[in-house]
Amino acid sequence: IERSQTLGVDLIEVSLDQDIPVVRAADLNKLRYEQKSKKSSKGGGGGGTTAPGTKQKKEFKFKAGIDDNDLRRKVENVMKYLAK
Numbered sequence: 001i002e003r004s005q006t007l008g009v010d011l012i013e014v015s016l017d018q019d020i021p022v023v024r025a026a027d028l029n030k031l032r033y034e035q036k037s038k039k040s041s042k043g044g045g046g047g048g049t050t051a052p053g054t055k056q057k058k059e060f061k062f063k064a065g066i067d068d069n070d071l072r073r074k075v076e077n078v079m080k081y082l083a084k
Helices: 002-007 028-042 068-083
Strands: 010-015 022-026
Touching (some): 022 028
16 A cells, blocks of 8 residues: 555555455556547447537548449438438
8 A cells, every 4th residue: 555655556456356355556547548548449439428418420421433323322321310
């Protein structure tokens, strides 16, 4: 405990169900930040959590040289998204 205080780090309990407490010395704020960034990078583009009542933006890109069939498919996907 004294060593963690001198280093300025937190003791984080790793194992709750053991008879002997197992702790890890780490900066709690840094650990939370890493977990949050890891969680948001897994999500696939959401950027983490959003506040209730806020709307997410979705972007659809159309290039000038797109084929007619590809354009039709993209327009169908946009219409499905807007119908939700």
